Amino acid sequence: MRKILSLLAILTVGVVPLALNAMSNNTTDNIADFRKGELTNLVVQDCGSCHGLTMRGGLGPALLPENLDGRDPEDLVAIILDGTPGTPMPPWRPELSEQEVQWIVRLLQGGIPK
């Protein structure tokens, strides 16, 4: 009985964080790896046309983690989805899903891995 209890404890301790982790993964992204590759290429190459390949800015502003520090991710998502009227920043809603844009914002705020 004691053995069973300790086994249960181990299972609980082990499984709950795993489950939570899986849940958080579900809420933040279930984007396939190949799509993440496409999105990263889009950010670096196509966003990079205006914001710089290294995100240090160009015709558009710099998008390095320090430039985006303290910015509300939801605001950034809205800018990417709907663009900024009166500037060349286009709306990406026809091209990208909201979930994909959330993933891009996290990529930018965390810094694009080299």
Added chain:
Amino acid sequence: MDRQAVARGHTEMSTSRTNVVQITVWKAVLIVGLMVIAVMTSQKINAAERGTGDMGIVIERAQGTVQIVETTGRSNLSTIEGLGDLSHASAVYSRDGRYAYIFGRDGGLTKIDILTSRIVNRVIQAGNSIGGAISQDGSMVAVSNYEPGGVRVFDSGTLELIADIPAVDADGVSSKVVGLVDAPDQRFVFSLYNSGEIWIADMSDRAVPKITKFTDVGQLPYDGLITGDGRYYLAGLFGEDGLAMLDLWNPEAGVRRVLDGYGRGEEPLPVYKMPHLEGWAKAGELLFLPAVGRHEVLVVDIRSWKEVARIPVYGQPVFVVARPDGRQVWVNFAHPLNDTVQVIDVPDKRVIKELKPGKAVLHMEFTPRGENVWISVRDVGEVQIYDTRTAELIGQLPADKPSGIFFTARANRIGL
């Protein structure tokens, strides 16, 4: 000296056949000597006995490398590394066609020798730059900068700073500078993105640049071009439908609006890549221009500056470039329709051919007399070479995320 060593080796070899060790030694001396001569000879051919008229460079934007290529055998000759952030990089050539000046996004100005394949000099001249031009006499190179906004002019020999021209308007607003070109009489012309101005910098006296400013030319000029005769400067406007035109033969007349309201009040499409005006497309008296946010190429007659046609095309045009003889105009397109190139027949003013080079066609460059066009296809990772008469693919060169292609024929053209 080496020739003597080789000659001596040859004599020894034929006379002392008894000593095997000695023969081996002399054989080694002979081989080394021949190698030294071969290396010396090949260097001599590369550096001095080759013209550059059929040469050029391909920018590999992601790795900060530049390929040196030649268009006769259609091959890569070498690759130069260490040029920094080359997103949106462009280049101009010294008038002898030997040196390329490469303008990087990170503010780097790099002078390379395409004959010996090495970096001659490199300066980081600003925080963030967009392009440049070389003066009429070839003695000065100007760079347009985003951060800090303005133009800096350098000696083309030493890359020493000659003039610093901050792009600050009358209200103290600093602008990013776009559309910088060279113009006759030692002038540079450029546009101020934020404040909507066109400036002429007269550098005929290097020590005292004379600036002429034209204000209120239109909203958000995004790029500029000068016609091949050096007479007309045009700035494309992002903030409104139209272009700002300056006649450099008659600057007193001021800046005039051309193709005003070409969108006729229709809502433009989202623009996922800015059009470029650098490769001007003047075929006879007709100028072919990209419409911003529309699937159209606009055609203007420069005698009247009136629109004579608008040609429906596959996507939003990025580059609209005329073959050197002006018979054809080639067009590539913005994301997400950037896998296609279309060819416009100039007399008929309609699309006659369509090519599918692959995802992310970024740039097109004609050989000097236009029998071939080289096309960079970024996501495929190659430069494709087409016969312009048949539009058939005749060659491919592997390249890492290729963007701009610049041939030395630009050395002798105004505005390129």
